[in-house]
Amino acid sequence: MYVSFVGAAPDATFTFARDHWATEEHIRATGLRSTFLRDNLYDVMLPRLVGDDGVLRGPAGEGRVGCVAHDDVADAAAAVLLDTRPDIDADQVYDLTGPEAISLAEAAAQMSRAAGRSIVYVPETIEEAYASRESFGAPQFEVDGWVTSYTAIANGDLEVVSSAVHRLTGHPAQTFAEWLAANPAAWERLRGLP
16 A cells, blocks of 8 residues: 555646656556555645745635545555455555545635634745745755645646545545644644734
């Protein structure tokens, strides 16, 4: 089993999805049986993208993302590894997503309700995104990954919603709002922002 990324392909918008595709191809070339769990963007990433000013900025436009909880991914991986369900087939690709695709504006509104303060999404141009991310001094491949995660949302690449979490685990995937309610420590810092 390999934990990959939704839309893994050699020409994926999100640069790290290209890396995952290369890894998948390497695994396939071994001839071994393989199950690929292609996760969407993790729920925990959305609060981390909010700046100290309470603004989530990025070139995602009006795109949507079927973000997924780590717990749901872990449950799905355990089900595959332990072969706990008779309908699980190895040598498959499973897209692991939440049960809905939300825009970053909707995510900001949900974080606002949870944190009891205003959090907003402000679209950026690609040029603005590169300029702001390069200021952190990260290597270029990380900056590319950061910016292209937003452009993948804008392009509709991460709008994927599947029932694979439910199929593999027997329980529904968490919505982003449910994840926020269950994991306050993961976004606690949002409460203290000015």
